[in-house]
Amino acid sequence: xxxxxxxxxxxxxxxxxxxxxxxxxxxxxxxxxxxxxxxxxxxxxxxxxxxxxxxxxxxxxxxxxxxxxxxxxxxxxxxxxxxxxxxxxxxxxxxxxxxxxxxxxxxxxxxxxxxxxxxxxxxxxxxxxxxxxxxxxxxxxxxxxxxxxxxxxxxxxxxxxxxxxxxxxxxxxxxxx
Numbered sequence: 368x369x370x371x372x373x374x375x376x377x378x379x380x381x382x383x384x385x386x387x388x389x390x391x392x393x394x395x396x397x398x399x400x401x402x403x404x405x406x407x408x409x410x411x412x413x414x415x416x417x418x419x420x421x422x423x424x425x426x427x428x429x430x431x432x433x434x435x436x437x438x439x440x441x442x443x444x445x446x447x448x449x450x451x452x453x454x455x456x457x458x459x460x461x462x463x464x465x466x467x468x469x470x471x472x473x474x475x476x477x478x479x480x481x482x483x484x485x486x487x488x489x490x491x492x493x494x495x496x497x498x499x500x501x502x503x504x505x506x507x508x509x510x511x512x513x514x515x516x517x518x519x520x521x522x523x524x525x526x527x528x529x530x531x532x533x534x535x536x537x538x539x540x541x542x543x544x
Contacts, residue, residue: 377456381449382542385495386535388445391436392499393531396506399429401527404520407510422514426507437499439492446491449542450484494541502534 407421506527513523 377449377453378542380452381445382539384445384449385498385538385542388437388441388495389498389502389534389538392433392502393534395429395432395436396503396527396531399432400425400506400510401524404523407514408518408520408523419511422507422510426503429503433499433503437496439496442492442495443488446488446495447484449491450487454484491541491544494544495538498534498538498541502530505533506530 403421403425509526509530510523513526
C-alpha cells in the first residue's frame with residue numbers, strides 16, 4: 368500500500384477516535400436539551416422575557432456531565448495512539464527504504480522523536496478538548512437566539528444537528544492536521 372494511503376488510513380482512524388470521544392457529548396445534548404425544546408419555545412411565547420433560566424439550567428447540567436465524560440486522559444490517549452501509529456508507520460517506511468538502498472537498518476534510536484510525539488500529543492489534545500466546549504457554546508447561543516426569535520422546536524433541533532455536522536467536520540480537520 369502506498370505511504371500516502373497508509374497515512375490517510377491513520378487520518379480516518381484518528382477522526383473516528385475523535386468522533387467516538389465526541390459522541391457522548393452529542394448524546395448528552397440530544398437527551399438533555401432536545402426533549403426540552405418544546406418547553407423552551409412555549410415558555411418564550413408565554414412570558415415576555417426570555418426562558419433564560421431553563422436554558423441556563425440545561426446547559427449548566429450538560430457542562431457538569433461533560434467534564435466527567437470528556438476526560439483529559441481519554442483525549443491524550445487518543446492523540447498519543449495516533450502519534451505512535453504514524454511514527455511507527457514513518458519509521459517502518461524509512462527503515463525499508465534505507466535498507467533497500469544501503470542494505471542497513473538506520474533506525475536504532477531517535478531520542479528526539481519522543482519530544483516530537485509529546486508536542487504533537489499536547490497540541491492535538493488541546494484541539495480535541497475544545498471541540499465540545501466550542502460546540503456547546505455555539506449551540507447555547509443559537510438556542511437563546513432562536514428562542515427569543517420564536518423559532519419552532521423543529522428549527523432549533525435542525526440547527527443543533529447542523530452544529531453536530533460542523534463539529535464532525537472540525538474533528539476530521541484536526542485528524543488531517
